[in-house]
Amino acid sequence: MASDEQMIKIVGDQFCVPYTMQLVVKRKVESFSNVRYDVFDTTGNSLLQVDGGVWNSKKKRVIKDPAGFPVITLRKKALSWKKQWQIYQGESSEKNHFLCSVQRSNALQMKNNLDVYLASSYLEDGPDFHVTGSFTSMSFKVWKGNSVIAEVMHNFTWGSCMGKESFKLKVYPEVDYAFILALTVIMHETDKV
Secondary structure: OOOOOEEEOOOOHHHOOHHHHHHHHEEEEEEOEEEEEEEEEEEOOOOEEEOOOOOOOOOOOEOOOOOOOOOEEEOOOOOOOOOOOEEOOOOOOOHEEEEEEEOOOOOOOOOEEEEEEEHHOOOOOOOOEEEEEEEOOOOEEEOOOOOEEEEEEEEEHHHHHHHHEEEEEEEEEOOOOOHHHHHHHHHHHHHHH
């Protein structure tokens, strides 16, 4: 858990709340060329949306607020051995808007584990965050050091076989839930490929 004194803000203050946040993420393949994620709180309020193409070679996902304004952009790096993604502020790909890089911990791993490197310490002292998955499901935990800061549970249903999936996110106090959503999307995209 994140301590009260230490806010984990990657995307912005507005995505950090002083209580544990429960979110529901619904993923739907809308067509052969588009996938959509919708994020809701426990009362059904829409918080964020993620859009992006399924079959394009430059995988790009844009996380937007409920009004449709871009919050962050996830870009898959082409020809990356460890399936690296880069996260940028807004819809930019400029170096000065770079927030962090996410990649597989090991290129030849059996279960999906990711390392997250913030722009401020990119590849210097090891990863700033670590995402650990399991062999049997797409559920995972996000770690900062020895503390779990978020948990994601995949809800498998028959709809999962038809392009409709849902996840439950448990984001601990003062942790940026837009950042956790970005890791959820990357974890799912990396696991599917």
